[in-house]
Amino acid sequence: MKSKLILAASVLTVCTMSLAFTTNQKPKPWPVPEKNAKMVNPVKSNGESVSAGKALWNLHCASCHGKKGLGDGSKAAQLKTTPQDISQASVQSQSDGSFYYKVSEGRDDMPGFKKKIPDTDDIWSIVNYIRTLKK
Amino acid sequence: MKLNINFQKRLFATCLASSLLFIQTAASGQDTTAAKERVGAVKAKPVKNTFQSTWIIDNQTVMVPVKGTFEMDIMHRFGTVTKGYDDLWGLFASSNIRIGVDYAPINNLYLGVGLDKYDQLWDGSAKFAIVKQTRGSMPVSVTYYGDLTIDSRKDPTHDIFNRSSDRIYSFNQLIIARKISDKLSLQVAPSISHQNAVAGYYVKVDSTRTTLFERMKHDHFAVSVAGRYKIGEATAVLLNYDQPITAHATDNPTPNLSFGFEFSTSGHTFQLFMGNYSLLNPAKNNLFNVNSPFNYSQTGGTKVKGGMFLIGFNITRLWN
Numbered sequence: 001m002k003s004k005l006i007l008a009a010s011v012l013t014v015c016t017m018s019l020a021f022t023t024n025q026k027p028k029p030w031p032v033p034e035k036n037a038k039m040v041n042p043v044k045s046n047g048e049s050v051s052a053g054k055a056l057w058n059l060h061c062a063s064c065h066g067k068k069g070l071g072d073g074s075k076a077a078q079l080k081t082t083p084q085d086i087s088q089a090s091v092q093s094q095s096d097g098s099f100y101y102k103v104s105e106g107r108d109d110m111p112g113f114k115k116k117i118p119d120t121d122d123i124w125s126i127v128n129y130i131r132t133l134k135k
Numbered sequence: 136m137k138l139n140i141n142f143q144k145r146l147f148a149t150c151l152a153s154s155l156l157f158i159q160t161a162a163s164g165q166d167t168t169a170a171k172e173r174v175g176a177v178k179a180k181p182v183k184n185t186f187q188s189t190w191i192i193d194n195q196t197v198m199v200p201v202k203g204t205f206e207m208d209i210m211h212r213f214g215t216v217t218k219g220y221d222d223l224w225g226l227f228a229s230s231n232i233r234i235g236v237d238y239a240p241i242n243n244l245y246l247g248v249g250l251d252k253y254d255q256l257w258d259g260s261a262k263f264a265i266v267k268q269t270r271g272s273m274p275v276s277v278t279y280y281g282d283l284t285i286d287s288r289k290d291p292t293h294d295i296f297n298r299s300s301d302r303i304y305s306f307n308q309l310i311i312a313r314k315i316s317d318k319l320s321l322q323v324a325p326s327i328s329h330q331n332a333v334a335g336y337y338v339k340v341d342s343t344r345t346t347l348f349e350r351m352k353h354d355h356f357a358v359s360v361a362g363r364y365k366i367g368e369a370t371a372v373l374l375n376y377d378q379p380i381t382a383h384a385t386d387n388p389t390p391n392l393s394f395g396f397e398f399s400t401s402g403h404t405f406q407l408f409m410g411n412y413s414l415l416n417p418a419k420n421n422l423f424n425v426n427s428p429f430n431y432s433q434t435g436g437t438k439v440k441g442g443m444f445l446i447g448f449n450i451t452r453l454w455n
Contacts, residue, residue, distance in 0.1 A: 051317070055184075058368035060401040115455045116401070118201045119180065 027084055030107060032098040039097030043124035045131065053129030056122055060113060069133040079109045087135045099127045181267035185276055185314040186322075188404040189237070189245070189262075190449050191361045192375045192393045193412040193420055197278040197312035197322055199264040202242045204455040208235040208249065212413045212447040215426060225445050233415040251415045258284040258416060268313055275313045280324075282306040282417050301332035304418035308359075318365040328355045328418040337385055348384050355388070356380040357421045363397065371397040373408060377421065388421060389439065392428035406449040413445055 043049050058067065064079060066072040069086035076083050084091055103123050106112030117123055186196035189206065200206065214228020222228040235249025237260075245262040260282040268276040286302040288295065296302050305328070312322035333349045340346075361375040377391040395408020411426040426443035 052183075055317075055368060059399060062368075063400065115201075115203065119183070121180070122183070 028081070028108075030102060032094075032101045036101040037095050037097045039095075039100060041096040041100070041124050041127060043121050043128060045128040049125045049128045050132055052122065053125035053127070054132075056117060056126050057129050060116065061126070064110070069130065081109045083110075086130060087133045089134070092131070092134045096124070096127050096131075099130055100124060103127070179270045179272065181269050181273075182276070182314045185268065185312050185320045186363055187371065187397060187399045188406065188449070188451050190404075190406065190451065191322070191363060191373055192395060192406060192408050192410055192447075192449070193391065193415075194324060194359050194361055194375060194377070194417070195262060195278075195280045195308070195310060196361075197264070197276045197310045199243055199245045199262055199278060200237075200239050200453060201455065202239050204237075204239045204245075204453055206237040206247075206454075207452045208233065208237070209450045210235070210415055210447070211449075212415060213445055215413075215443050215445045216409075217443060231413055231415050253414060254419075255287045256284050256416050256419070257287050258282050275311050278310045278312075280306075280308045280310060284416055284418055296332070298332075303331045304416070304422070305329045306416075306418040306421070308417070319362065321362045322360075324359040324361070326357050326359065326417070326421065328357065328421040329353055330355075330418070330422055334386060350385045351383040351422070352381060354381065355383070355422050369399045371399075373397050373406065375410070377412070377424075379421065386423075388424045389427040389443075391420065391424055391426075402453050404449075404451045407446075408448070409444045409446055411443055411445070413447075 057065075062073055063075045064071075064073040065083050065086060066076070071083035071085050073083065086092070100123055102110075103126055104112055104114040113123065117126075186198045189196055189198050189200065190208070190210075210233040212231045214222060214225035214230065216224040218225070218228070230252075232252040233249050235247055235258075237245050237247035239245050243264040245260075247258075247260040247262070249258050249260075250256070251258070260280065262278060262280045265277045265279055266273055266275070268274065282305070284304040284306070286296070286304075290296050306326060308324050308326035310322055310324040312320060314320045330351070330353055333351045333353060335350050336347050337350055338345055339348055357377055357379050359375065359377045361373070363371050363373050365371045373393075373395050375391070375393045379388050379390060389411065391411040393408055393410025393412065395406060395410075398405045398407075411428050412420040412424055413426060414420045414423065426445065427439050427441045428444065429441035431439050431441070
């Protein structure tokens with residue numbers, strides 16, 4: 001009887017731990033200063049800008065965020081933070097300024113790109129490309 | 136030994152024609168978006184990413200990274216493929232290696248230093264972006280590249296070098312490039328390489344007198360034509376050709392033909408290719424290359440065997 005109890009307790013422990021590790025990670029809130037969130041995108045979303053944004057996305061972002069922004073890039077599994085699905089409406093509801101701030105500044109696993117992509121118009125072009133990923 | 140005159144003229148004419156075509160394209164190749172930008176009030180910005188790396192196989196590209204960029208290069212050239220399976224097409228043969236670092240202290244200026252395995256060559260370089268291709272106003276980008284090299288091999292008994300200055304080589308190059316389209320970029324780069332000491336002398340005897348000649352001239356002109364064509368967002372095909380211009384009394388260097396692939400990520404660029412240059416130094420490659428890409432006849436009828444290609448790779452890592 002005692003051994004059955006130990007076995008049952010062990011199974012319960014393993015199941016609980018498995019669930020703990022398989023539960024979806026909730027995205028950590030990423031507050032954006034109001035001033036930045038309200039920034040107006042100065043780059044018109046046309047073919048040229050989206051094309052430039054796509055090229056930069058594929059070079060700098062796709063390895064983690066995936067080609068379509070689904071968070072399924074080749075490096076995603078190695079990150080401490082699971083990249084969000086950018087195509088989701090809840091993510092796309094952010095302002096252009098919020099996206100610009102996050103791409104520029106970075107956080108945790110995500111590097112800031114303001115030095116790597118020194119032309120601010122290029123970052124706005126990435127924002128324009130991110131908008132095309134919306135499902 | 137001079138290259139066959141007709142052969143050399145033909146190659147020179149090819150390079151000249153390529154250059155003229157390139158300049159012609161540059162002058163007339165402004166796309167329609169250029170006209171649109173002229174109309175707009177916004178000031179046009181220089182064209183970006185003409186090349187993805189500071190290197191295109193053995194030559195520098197027109198690219199000068201932004202201020203604060205630090206770069207590390209690892210370059211490898213294996214043996215020639217001529218022995219086939221015996222040394223796995225050169226992969227198991229003796230190889231040349233260069234390790235280098237570069238830094239951009241201000242915008243448009245790039246300073247570098249590197250060390251080669253062969254002859255323990257230390258090189259210091261400076262690269263300066265003179266003008267940048269801009270839609271509606273500037274059809275090409277022009278960058279100056281200079282490199283000073285010191286052969287640092289130990290020579291206590293002066294068997295190799297009579298004077299310390301004999302160790303020095305210099306290389307000066309003007310790189311003219313144009314991003315033709317989102318996929319295609321081309322560049323032409325005339326250069327002059329200088330050696331402080333020539334390799335030696337040869338004696339010419341005729342019926343009246345004996346004359347002493349230097350085997351090579353101290354200065355050597357050459358021109359490089361290179362291109363990159365993107366076949367994917369991160370992958371491109373590279374092609375490069377270096378043509379010697381100066382004809383020396385003996386020891387004429389052979390041209391260099393190289394081709395391969397480039398793979399880019401956010402911080403890295405990988406180039407994997409085949410070519411004829413093995414010395415990993417611009418002056419020494421232009422002055423002393425002996426690996427010929429194709430068969431040709433030297434004056435006197437000596438046949439030079441072609442196909443002396445070798446496999447190589449460049450890895451660059453940028454931090455900024």
